[in-house]
Amino acid sequence: MSLNSIFQYFVPKDKKIFFPLFEQASNNVVVMATSLVDAVNSTNAGTREELYKHIDKLENKGDEITHQIYLELGKNFITPFDREDIHALATAIDDVADNIQGAANRMLLYRIDDLNEHIRKLSELILQASLDLEKAIRELKDIRNVRAIADSCIRINSVENQADYVFDRAVADLFLYETDAIRLIKYKEIYAALETATDRCEDAANVMESILVKNA
Amino acid sequence: MSLNSIFQYFVPKDKKIFFPLFEQASNNVVVMATSLVDAVNSTNAGTREELYKHIDKLENKGDEITHQIYLELGKNFITPFDREDIHALATAIDDVADNIQGAANRMLLYRIDDLNEHIRKLSELILQASLDLEKAIRELKDIRNVRAIADSCIRINSVENQADYVFDRAVADLFLYETDAIRLIKYKEIYAALETATDRCEDAANVMESILVKNA
Amino acid sequence: MSLNSIFQYFVPKDKKIFFPLFEQASNNVVVMATSLVDAVNSTNAGTREELYKHIDKLENKGDEITHQIYLELGKNFITPFDREDIHALATAIDDVADNIQGAANRMLLYRIDDLNEHIRKLSELILQASLDLEKAIRELKDIRNVRAIADSCIRINSVENQADYVFDRAVADLFLYETDAIRLIKYKEIYAALETATDRCEDAANVMESILVKNA
Numbered sequence: 001m002s003l004n005s006i007f008q009y010f011v012p013k014d015k016k017i018f019f020p021l022f023e024q025a026s027n028n029v030v031v032m033a034t035s036l037v038d039a040v041n042s043t044n045a046g047t048r049e050e051l052y053k054h055i056d057k058l059e060n061k062g063d064e065i066t067h068q069i070y071l072e073l074g075k076n077f078i079t080p081f082d083r084e085d086i087h088a089l090a091t092a093i094d095d096v097a098d099n100i101q102g103a104a105n106r107m108l109l110y111r112i113d114d115l116n117e118h119i120r121k122l123s124e125l126i127l128q129a130s131l132d133l134e135k136a137i138r139e140l141k142d143i144r145n146v147r148a149i150a151d152s153c154i155r156i157n158s159v160e161n162q163a164d165y166v167f168d169r170a171v172a173d174l175f176l177y178e179t180d181a182i183r184l185i186k187y188k189e190i191y192a193a194l195e196t197a198t199d200r201c202e203d204a205a206n207v208m209e210s211i212l213v214k215n216a
Numbered sequence: 217m218s219l220n221s222i223f224q225y226f227v228p229k230d231k232k233i234f235f236p237l238f239e240q241a242s243n244n245v246v247v248m249a250t251s252l253v254d255a256v257n258s259t260n261a262g263t264r265e266e267l268y269k270h271i272d273k274l275e276n277k278g279d280e281i282t283h284q285i286y287l288e289l290g291k292n293f294i295t296p297f298d299r300e301d302i303h304a305l306a307t308a309i310d311d312v313a314d315n316i317q318g319a320a321n322r323m324l325l326y327r328i329d330d331l332n333e334h335i336r337k338l339s340e341l342i343l344q345a346s347l348d349l350e351k352a353i354r355e356l357k358d359i360r361n362v363r364a365i366a367d368s369c370i371r372i373n374s375v376e377n378q379a380d381y382v383f384d385r386a387v388a389d390l391f392l393y394e395t396d397a398i399r400l401i402k403y404k405e406i407y408a409a410l411e412t413a414t415d416r417c418e419d420a421a422n423v424m425e426s427i428l429v430k431n432a
Numbered sequence: 433m434s435l436n437s438i439f440q441y442f443v444p445k446d447k448k449i450f451f452p453l454f455e456q457a458s459n460n461v462v463v464m465a466t467s468l469v470d471a472v473n474s475t476n477a478g479t480r481e482e483l484y485k486h487i488d489k490l491e492n493k494g495d496e497i498t499h500q501i502y503l504e505l506g507k508n509f510i511t512p513f514d515r516e517d518i519h520a521l522a523t524a525i526d527d528v529a530d531n532i533q534g535a536a537n538r539m540l541l542y543r544i545d546d547l548n549e550h551i552r553k554l555s556e557l558i559l560q561a562s563l564d565l566e567k568a569i570r571e572l573k574d575i576r577n578v579r580a581i582a583d584s585c586i587r588i589n590s591v592e593n594q595a596d597y598v599f600d601r602a603v604a605d606l607f608l609y610e611t612d613a614i615r616l617i618k619y620k621e622i623y624a625a626l627e628t629a630t631d632r633c634e635d636a637a638n639v640m641e642s643i644l645v646k647n648a
Contacts, residue, residue, distance in 0.1 A: 070638070070642060071645055073642075074642050074645030074646045075645060075646075084300075084516075105600070109600060109603065109604050109607070110607055168321070168325060171325065172325050175325070175326055175398065175402065178398075179398075181397035181398050181401070181613035181614075182397075182607065182610075182611075182613050182616060184398060184401070185401070185613070185616070185617070185620075186607065188401075206286075210286060210289075210290050213287055213290030213291060214290045214291075300516075384537070384541060387541065388541050391541070391542055391614065391618065394614075395614075397613035397614050397617070398613075400614060400617070401617070404617075422502070426502060426505075426506050429503055429506030429507060430506045430507075
């Protein structure tokens with residue numbers, strides 16, 4: 001029996017603090033991913049630029065939510081899950097947001113006008129993974145929803161595998177067909193940021209799986 | 217006296233679960249490193265491709281072992297060492313495997329036919345560090361083998377220093393002699409993945425040293 | 433009440449071990465950052481080379497201090513702050529040193545003679561953040577200095593934001609004006625190492641903020 005388990009008989013686990021913050025953080029990532037998909041499917045450079053700047057603002061908002069979770073973690077001795085899991089989950093969600101913003105910022109900075117199929121596919125996969133992340137986090141309030149949470153985590157893992165595959169093909173294409181080294185560098189960085197966003201979704205899913213195992 | 221120390225009088229530390237998993241994980245890395253050395257020393261492109269694909273399959277196997285360690289860590293309140301050390305050791309070994317696979321995958325993807333001296337030397341160093349890693353982990357079952365474990369860790373640190381030196385020279389060579397920027401990018405990434413594999417061996421050695429200190 | 437709080441009534445928190453080590457580590461970073469600023473403001477290639485090599489030696493010294501902190505952490509059950517915070521703070525300071533050395537080493541290796549305004553500005557920001565880091569750590573001995581520590585952390589965050597801005601402009605400039613892909617790669621790596629040094633200062637500041645919250 002863990003210390004957490006011992007203490008739960010004395011002090012009610014304060015779910016009221018952490019769950020709303022996690023829901024805000026994951027919902028913010030969904031809005032960012034939706035803006036990204038909209039941007040890379042838009043043919044209007046002005047619209048894309050607006051969306052990239054919107055993503056940048058949302059990332060700042062996400063930073064504040066993450067900071068709030070860390071602060072609460074410092075203040076609350078009793079947490080609904082292991083402190084290290086709360087910290088790791090908050091960090092993983094923050095890293096998803098960072099990488100979405102990183103990709104958007106590079107597309108803006110490098111003045112990328114040729115949004116190709118690889119970029120669109122990777123953005124779509126990020127949105128899928130973000131939606132499952134949001135869903136799993138909503139279910140996490142009631143740990144009895146094991147099946148639903150586990151299913152979301154499995155789907156996130158599958159999306160991450162697809163993103164790996166798309167990334168490898170995209171990079172192979174670059175090295176086969178792109179003769180301009182500077183363009184190659186730009187695209188490679190954008191692909192990498194997009195693919196890393198799905199990696200961080202998988203990190204979040206792994207933390208949630210570990211929470212399920214501990215609280216089974 | 218740590219909580220771990222208090223509990224060890226009541227519950228036998230379950231070494232039967234974690235040690236075989238760590239041995240499997242480190243043995244898997246040795247097989248991967250051996251395949252890598254074979255590949256970069258082969259003059260036959262078909263043989264190299266087969267070995268790269270074999271490394272890819274072994275990396276998946278390693279992922280499953282790591283996942284198993286994480287699952288057991290979730291289930292077992294009593295662990296032979298601090299939970300954070302078990303987690304860090306499993307992660308470090310997994311990262312060695314990831315970087316060996318990453319280097320192999322890039323050599324396959326970028327169709328690298330010119331396996332130079334730097335690549336062969338770095339691969340050889342990865343194999344050396346992996347063998348010492350496997351040795352140290354086998355000794356870890358009996359913490360009285362302090363001397364043998366510490367010696368392996370010292371050798372891993374020395375190999376990592378050598379790899380740093382080879383990497384710096386390899387990159388300096390690239391920037392001095394390679395005029396094709398795209399080739400430069402390809403080789404630089406391969407060198408970096410190889411060098412990082414030895415860094416992660418050092419991370420594993422650092423965790424083992426910290427286990428020795430705590431259990432001295 | 434945390435375990436730490438319970439135990440502090442029985443065993444005096446041993447500040448004598450950790451604080452001098454943290455002060456040495458942060459002071460070492462200040463000396464490294466000062467040498468970096470001197471180097472990138474020098475017009476003499478020989479002077480620069482000497483300073484880069486000096487930075488390399490200081491980084492080794494920093495490694496030893498970090499190793500010492502980890503060793504003490506293994507030995508001491510009672511620590512002045514949460515063990516994870518001591519570990520995270522030591523790692524963040526070590527990472528600042530690594531990135532200063534990484535930037536210096538690349539400038540040496542790539543034979544960079546054209547030290548531009550972006551490099552000088554980023555180096556200056558690293559020195560500013562290092563000085564605040566050293567200040568905050570000196571204050572940390574007496575947790576009642578909350579205001580002074582918090583102020584240093586806020587200034588470090590502000591420096592990191594400025595460094596982000598300089599980095600983004602520097603990279604945008606590269607992609608706009610640099611037509612030699614290999615030169616572009618060299619400068620981009622140097623900018624990235626410099627910017628990452630300020631990120632790691634921010635990591636250290638975040639750990640200190642979290643220590644303040646827990647001990648408020």
